[in-house]
Amino acid sequence: VPDATKYFVADPGQAGVFERAMVALAPRYSVVQSPVRDVVRTWLDTDDWLLHRAGLVLEQRASSDGIRLILQSTGDAERAQTIEQSTWPARIDVLPEGAIRARLRSVVGIRALLPTAVLRSRHQDLRVLNGDQKTVVHLTIESSASVEETPLADQLALSAVRGYQDQAERVAVRLVTVPGLSAIEGSVYERALSAAGRAFGDDAPQTAQLTASMPASNAVVAVLHGFLFTVERTLGGVVDDIDTEFLHDFRVGVRRSRSTLKLAGDVLESAAAQQLGRDLKWLGDLTSPTRDLDVYILGLPDMAAGLQSASPADLEPFRRYLLSQRRTEFRRLVRALRSARFRDALEHWRALGLLAEPSDPGHQTSAGQLAAQRLRQAHRRVTKRGRSIGPDSAPESLHDLRKRCKELRYLLEIFRPLHDPATHGAALKDLKGLQEVLGEFQDAEVQSLAVREFAATMISTRSAPAPTVLAMGELAAQLSAHQRHARTEFAASFAAFDSADSRAWFRELTRGSSS
Amino acid sequence: MRVLATYNIKGGVGKTSTAVNLAYLSARDGARTLIWDLDPQGAASFIFRIKPRVRGGGKGLVRGKSSLEDAIKGTDFDDLDLLPADFSYRNLDLLLDARKKPITVLRQLLRPLSEDYDTVILDCPPGISLVSESVMYAADTLLVPLIPATLSLRTFDQLTDFVTNINDRPPTLAAFFSMVDRRKRLHRDVVATLTARRGDLLRTEIPAASVIEQMAERRAPVAVFAPRSVAASQYESLWAELR
Numbered sequence: 001v002p003d004a005t006k007y008f009v010a011d012p013g014q015a016g017v018f019e020r021a022m023v024a025l026a027p028r029y030s031v032v033q034s035p036v037r038d039v040v041r042t043w044l045d046t047d048d049w050l051l052h053r054a055g056l057v058l059e060q061r062a063s064s065d066g067i068r069l070i071l072q073s074t075g076d077a078e079r080a081q082t083i084e085q086s087t088w089p090a091r092i093d094v095l096p097e098g099a100i101r102a103r104l105r106s107v108v109g110i111r112a113l114l115p116t117a118v119l120r121s122r123h124q125d126l127r128v129l130n131g132d133q134k135t136v137v138h139l140t141i142e143s144s145a146s147v148e149e150t151p152l153a154d155q156l157a158l159s160a161v162r163g164y165q166d167q168a169e170r171v172a173v174r175l176v177t178v179p180g181l182s183a184i185e186g187s188v189y190e191r192a193l194s195a196a197g198r199a200f201g202d203d204a205p206q207t208a209q210l211t212a213s214m215p216a217s218n219a220v221v222a223v224l225h226g227f228l229f230t231v232e233r234t235l236g237g238v239v240d241d242i243d244t245e246f247l248h249d250f251r252v253g254v255r256r257s258r259s260t261l262k263l264a265g266d267v268l269e270s271a272a273a274q275q276l277g278r279d280l281k282w283l284g285d286l287t288s289p290t291r292d293l294d295v296y297i298l299g300l301p302d303m304a305a306g307l308q309s310a311s312p313a314d315l316e317p318f319r320r321y322l323l324s325q326r327r328t329e330f331r332r333l334v335r336a337l338r339s340a341r342f343r344d345a346l347e348h349w350r351a352l353g354l355l356a357e358p359s360d361p362g363h364q365t366s367a368g369q370l371a372a373q374r375l376r377q378a379h380r381r382v383t384k385r386g387r388s389i390g391p392d393s394a395p396e397s398l399h400d401l402r403k404r405c406k407e408l409r410y411l412l413e414i415f416r417p418l419h420d421p422a423t424h425g426a427a428l429k430d431l432k433g434l435q436e437v438l439g440e441f442q443d444a445e446v447q448s449l450a451v452r453e454f455a456a457t458m459i460s461t462r463s464a465p466a467p468t469v470l471a472m473g474e475l476a477a478q479l480s481a482h483q484r485h486a487r488t489e490f491a492a493s494f495a496a497f498d499s500a501d502s503r504a505w506f507r508e509l510t511r512g513s514s515s
Numbered sequence: 516m517r518v519l520a521t522y523n524i525k526g527g528v529g530k531t532s533t534a535v536n537l538a539y540l541s542a543r544d545g546a547r548t549l550i551w552d553l554d555p556q557g558a559a560s561f562i563f564r565i566k567p568r569v570r571g572g573g574k575g576l577v578r579g580k581s582s583l584e585d586a587i588k589g590t591d592f593d594d595l596d597l598l599p600a601d602f603s604y605r606n607l608d609l610l611l612d613a614r615k616k617p618i619t620v621l622r623q624l625l626r627p628l629s630e631d632y633d634t635v636i637l638d639c640p641p642g643i644s645l646v647s648e649s650v651m652y653a654a655d656t657l658l659v660p661l662i663p664a665t666l667s668l669r670t671f672d673q674l675t676d677f678v679t680n681i682n683d684r685p686p687t688l689a690a691f692f693s694m695v696d697r698r699k700r701l702h703r704d705v706v707a708t709l710t711a712r713r714g715d716l717l718r719t720e721i722p723a724a725s726v727i728e729q730m731a732e733r734r735a736p737v738a739v740f741a742p743r744s745v746a747a748s749q750y751e752s753l754w755a756e757l758r
């Protein structure tokens with residue numbers, strides 16, 4: 001956390017600590033007190049902690065003076081701005097134009113900002129002056145409680161005015177001698193998070209505790225429960241439509257679970273696995289229309305910018321049409337996510353562990369054996385199908401290969417804890433390159449077909465003026481060009497994946513599969 | 516990052532008062548602002564209660580041995596920092612002269628600060644020297660306080676010619692009348708005549724006011740201790756013209 005502030009807290013049960021602190025400073029410094037203020041401090045980040053990962057801390061401070069947004073970053077001066085917005089979650093578009101929004105945009109992109117911790121505080125600011133009556137140190141006495149009513153220890157925050165770090169050190173040295181006042185590590189943000197029962201990076205699923213020797217069924221259940229964590233954690237954001245990436249992450253959890261069941265579900269009790277498989281297919285189908293529309297809507301500005309003869313404004317009816325379709329599909333999705341069927345599906349998922357007890361522990365396949373065996377099979381499938389693809393092969397063969405690559409990728413990710421990180425990373429690298437090309441090929445085709453279908457529907461409902469249809473035709477042509485480009489790159493990316501080096505990495509990962 | 520510099524060949528025309536007050540207003544508007552007190556007398560540093568001393572002196576800065584960033588001090592105002600004066604700045608000419616392409620040096624020194632500050636205001640010492648040439652080369656806008664005297668026009672015409680001949684990127688000239696006493700007929704006449712002859716002067720006039728003189732005593736910008744004064748409102752207008 002980029003916070004150069006030093007913190008001191010009053011030990012529990014100690015009264016008059018801060019008054020004693022002022023007495024300790026008095027012989028050398030004069031201290032000027034400002035009136036006490038009530039401040040609501042709200043820290044903001046994206047659901048996946050993008051700001052924290054970029055070394056940024058964003059805080060909103062609301063008091064009777066107004067609302068200030070303060071952005072701190074490692075090794076950079078703090079930026080502050082007065083804002084009107086005080087309702088979160090929200091996308092950064094609600095912020096006024098300026099340096100803070102520009103900096104945030106480069107980090108958070110399409111993600112919304114959500115409150116991560118909120119403190120209700122009583123602040124008293126104090127200025128420590130030197131002999132020239134110049135402020136050299138800022139002190140703030142703060143008593144806070146989280147909105148969950150968890151009180152934090154009363155604290156004294158000390159920050160140096162730029163260029164007066166030596167004076168701040170001297171003040172700090174005096175403060176540590178005050179009985180009942182203790183210096184502590186960590187920022188107030190970290191303490192506020194802790195009071196809210198949160199921690200940086202708590203969006204990440206609990207890494208499945210896999211070991212090579214554990215029963216394979218337990219390993220598969222642990223993996224499936226990791227994906228369940230993602231689905232349950234993102235559910236609120238999907239229903240509230242906070243930003244499009246909640247649904248994306250939700251679907252990733254569902255899709256990876258389906259693949260896990262398909263590739264390794266045979267080690268589970270079959271009735272339960274089949275039920276979960278049906279539930280997951282339903283969830284996948286349910287969420288597809290909204291996500292597909294999100295992809296078109298998010299990609300439209302870039303596609304519009306690439307138009308050669310039509311104007312981006314010609315696509316406005318198309319954009320409105322997509323938004324209207326999305327509203328309809330989203331309502332349908334939310335109804336389903338509030339249904340008894342969805343609650344039952346989650347129950348089946350949670351209950352999976354109860355059915356995974358090994359029937360005969362002595363003869364159970366181990367997680368290590370399962371991983372090696374399934375990875376070897378999946379790698380063999382990708383290699384075989386890829387090698388059979390020539391310059392004239394039908395698009396379907398590439399689509400099929402893309403699915404097999406995904407399976408291999410999921411297996412690699414599922415069993416990552418069992419692998420040597422360096423070998424794992426090397427094996428993944430060429431696979432990722434191949435997947436990118438295949439993904440571009442597939443996406444361009446699907447989107448191009450969809451644009452044609454949308455155009456047909458819009459014409460039949462008379463919601464597309466001629467310039468819009470022409471612009472959509474250009475979009476479809478643009479997408480077809482992307483697809484052709486991806487097709488030309490396929491041979492080289494597959495050759496990299498099928499190289500002797502890459503095969504050796506996979507051999508290393510699947511060693512012992514026959515044991 | 517926008518660089519403004521106060522300059523006049525004459526001393527005592529209100530350069531430092533202008534630099535200090537505009538820097539304060541810039542920061543008050545939320546722009547991260549730095550004022551560099553290049554005058555060895557250190558008046559701007561004094562007003563902000565900051566000791567006019569830079570470790571390594573002007574030599575360290577010009578030769579790149581000490582960093583500008585390390586010398587910067589925070590003022591008592593949010594978003595406003597100051598790079599203090601140093602008595603060694605009296606030899607800045609000689610130090611610059613010892614460098615290759617001396618007039619580009621200040622601009623080069625300021626470049627690393629472009630991420631940290633939105634506005635930089637250079638408070639330049641009076642005179643014509645390598646320092647003032649370097650300041651003109653570094654500045655986007657040259658703020659020229661003119662006292663209402665007949666010779667001011669001649670000086671301003673000379674400055675205009677000089678600035679126009681700066682290669683590469685001549686700064687925009689922003690001249691305005693300073694220390695105007697409307698009770699004096701001479702001042703009124705000179706302002707009227709010069710404004711008519713040069714249509715490119717700023718509209719705001721800074722008055723000859725005791726609150727401006729009090730800045731050195733109160734050690735603060737006018738807007739801090741006399742926010743309702745005419746002088747404060749005139750600096751506000753001047754800043755609005757430059758913003």
